[in-house]
Amino acid sequence: MVSYFRQLGQFLIELISVVGRAGAVWWQAIWRKPELKNAGLVVRQIYQLGVLSVVIIVLSGFSIGAVLALQGYNQLVKYGSESALGLGVALVLVMEIGPVVSALLYAGRAGSAVTAEIGLMRATEQLSSMEMLGVDPLQRIVSPRLWAGFIVMPILALMFSIVGIWGASLIGVNWLGVHEGAFWSSMQEGVDFYSHVMKGIIKSVVFGIIVIWIAVFQGYDAQPTSEGIAAATTRTVVYSSVAVLVLDFFLTLVMFNF
Amino acid sequence: MEDHVCIQNLTYNRGARRIFDGITLRIPRGKIVAIMGPSGTGKTTLLRLIGGQLRPDTGTIRVNGKSIPDLSRADLFAVRREMGMLFQSGALFTDISVFDNVAFPLRVHTDLSEELIRDLVLIKLQAVGLRGAAGLFPAELSGGMVRRVALARTVALDPSLIMYDEPFAGLDPIAMGVIVQLIKTVNRVYGTTSIIVSHDITETASIADYIYVISDGRLIGSGTPQEMLSHESPRVKQFVKGLPDGPVPFHYPAIDFADELLQDRGSS
Numbered sequence: 001m002v003s004y005f006r007q008l009g010q011f012l013i014e015l016i017s018v019v020g021r022a023g024a025v026w027w028q029a030i031w032r033k034p035e036l037k038n039a040g041l042v043v044r045q046i047y048q049l050g051v052l053s054v055v056i057i058v059l060s061g062f063s064i065g066a067v068l069a070l071q072g073y074n075q076l077v078k079y080g081s082e083s084a085l086g087l088g089v090a091l092v093l094v095m096e097i098g099p100v101v102s103a104l105l106y107a108g109r110a111g112s113a114v115t116a117e118i119g120l121m122r123a124t125e126q127l128s129s130m131e132m133l134g135v136d137p138l139q140r141i142v143s144p145r146l147w148a149g150f151i152v153m154p155i156l157a158l159m160f161s162i163v164g165i166w167g168a169s170l171i172g173v174n175w176l177g178v179h180e181g182a183f184w185s186s187m188q189e190g191v192d193f194y195s196h197v198m199k200g201i202i203k204s205v206v207f208g209i210i211v212i213w214i215a216v217f218q219g220y221d222a223q224p225t226s227e228g229i230a231a232a233t234t235r236t237v238v239y240s241s242v243a244v245l246v247l248d249f250f251l252t253l254v255m256f257n258f
Numbered sequence: 259m260e261d262h263v264c265i266q267n268l269t270y271n272r273g274a275r276r277i278f279d280g281i282t283l284r285i286p287r288g289k290i291v292a293i294m295g296p297s298g299t300g301k302t303t304l305l306r307l308i309g310g311q312l313r314p315d316t317g318t319i320r321v322n323g324k325s326i327p328d329l330s331r332a333d334l335f336a337v338r339r340e341m342g343m344l345f346q347s348g349a350l351f352t353d354i355s356v357f358d359n360v361a362f363p364l365r366v367h368t369d370l371s372e373e374l375i376r377d378l379v380l381i382k383l384q385a386v387g388l389r390g391a392a393g394l395f396p397a398e399l400s401g402g403m404v405r406r407v408a409l410a411r412t413v414a415l416d417p418s419l420i421m422y423d424e425p426f427a428g429l430d431p432i433a434m435g436v437i438v439q440l441i442k443t444v445n446r447v448y449g450t451t452s453i454i455v456s457h458d459i460t461e462t463a464s465i466a467d468y469i470y471v472i473s474d475g476r477l478i479g480s481g482t483p484q485e486m487l488s489h490e491s492p493r494v495k496q497f498v499k500g501l502p503d504g505p506v507p508f509h510y511p512a513i514d515f516a517d518e519l520l521q522d523r524g525s526s
């Protein structure tokens with residue numbers, strides 16, 4: 001019993017200290033906005049985190065859009081309302097699947113890479129030697145990744161949704177024969193920019209901040225060994241996936257007035 | 259004139275292990291000072307304390323009169339621009355070329371034109387004999403080459419204080435001679451204060467103005483190279499002559515060897 005409490009206490013202390021350290025890294029890095037002279041660093045990270053994620057986002061978005069069209073059509077056609085297919089697919093993608101699935105993919109593709117990269121820099125003393133050259137790694141390494149990661153996520157999520165809608169239209173309209181005008185006009189009438197699209201974007205902004213923050217911190221705080229980096233990379237993917245799913249629930253609860 | 263680096267009553271612990279137990283030493287401006295001691299006594303740790311990467315438990319560390327542990331993060335980074343540190347592992351940036359590694363501090367801290375930076379980088383690389391390797395990446399270099407490039411990067415900004423952590427390790431005799439000469443030249447031409455951590459008694463004695471020997475968390479001797487070579491303290495004598503038996507322990511603190519062997523027997 002006593003040892004149970006001791007373990008709980010140790011766990012809580014460890015938790016508080018991790019959250020504290022993560023908060024400190026984030027806080028210190030975010031205010032070290034990359035100077036204009038270093039805009040190139042952010043652009044380079046936008047390429048690393050964003051552009052290199054485009055292929056996986058497009059492929060996944062297309063597949064999910066296509067599947068949604070197939071399954072949605074099957075159900076809707078029973079009630080003769082297959083013309084609502086465009087609306088259904090668009091709403092589901094823009095509000096839920098787009099932000100959530102692209103954030104999960106982003107954590108696996110970009111988050112893990114950031115963690116491994118920064119962790120390895122720590123293990124090989126590159127961060128230390130940078131410090132001794134008078135350059136703050138929080139500014140030079142961490143900050144550009146935070147900013148780029150945060151900028152890139154909503155764009156990827158939107159791209160995911162748009163490609164998904166395109167995939168759905170290919171399947172629904174061109175293959176299953178849903179009336180093209182009805183497909184698009186139901187979407188135009190039913191999807192509202194402020195009450196749907198904007199909320200999806202807000203979600204993806206939050207997910208972007210969370211995923212890149214976890215990734216950067218896990219790398220920065222990693223034990224400087226091979227196992228340490230492996231464990232940190234795993235933690236990035238697991239923690240950010242869970243965080244995205246849990247946050248999605250709460251954001252939906254709050255934003256959609258339940 | 260005030261000493262460049264001034265350390266007083268420094269204590270530092272790593273967990274339960276006491277690394278430094280009241281060390282006081284002074285590094286005069288413009289001199290080459292060597293810090294020697296058996297492996298694992300904390301020489302690298304001492305350099306990290308001076309560089310502000312670690313904080314002492316008690317005692318003061320002053321560089322140029324500034325108390326390093328009390329500086330804000332921003333001030334600390336400003337002070338470090340005046341320092342150079344050659345890491346034991348070299349610690350080059352692996353994602354950029356040799357040329358860009360040496361150019362890195364110049365590009366970040368100065369507004370020099372690319373042509374001027376190019377000239378400066380080539381001069382530094384020429385000095386360590388690796389101008390031809392400018393286009394290579396760190397992964398394509400040998401261990402000794404990595405350390406020479408790191409040396410070129412360390413001196414790129416002509417810092418007023420340079421700390422060399424094992425500059426001679428892993429160098430062939432020719433490269434060793436070149437590096438010894440380079441450290442001397444940098445010291446003489448720029449008046450750079452140099453701290454050298456090394457095990458190489460002969461090489462170190464040949465360039466150092468003053469030597470400190472640390473063992474077991476304490477300063478066990480100090481003096482000019484001549485004084486050290488004829489030092490009467492048995493601990494210093496043992497270290498300088500390289501004798502395995504004596505008061506300076508070769509082993510990391512441990513229980514008696516025979517006891518540990520028997521212990522394993524007993525438990526299995």
Ligand SMILES: Nc1ncnc2c1ncn2[C@@H]1O[C@H](COP(=O)(O)OP(=O)(O)OP(=O)(O)O)[C@@H](O)[C@H]1O
Nearest residue numbers: 272273277295296297298299300301302303304346
């Ligand atoms: N990150 C760390 N965590 C715990 N202990 C450490 C750590 N780094 C070093 N130590 C301990 O601190 C002591 C001093 O280490 P340090 O690297 O300063 O030795 P050194 O004098 O530079 O040795 P060498 O000549 O082999 O480089 C060692 O006994 C080591 O066990």
Ligand SMILES: [Mg+2]
Nearest residue numbers: 301302346423
């Ligand atoms: Mg060392």
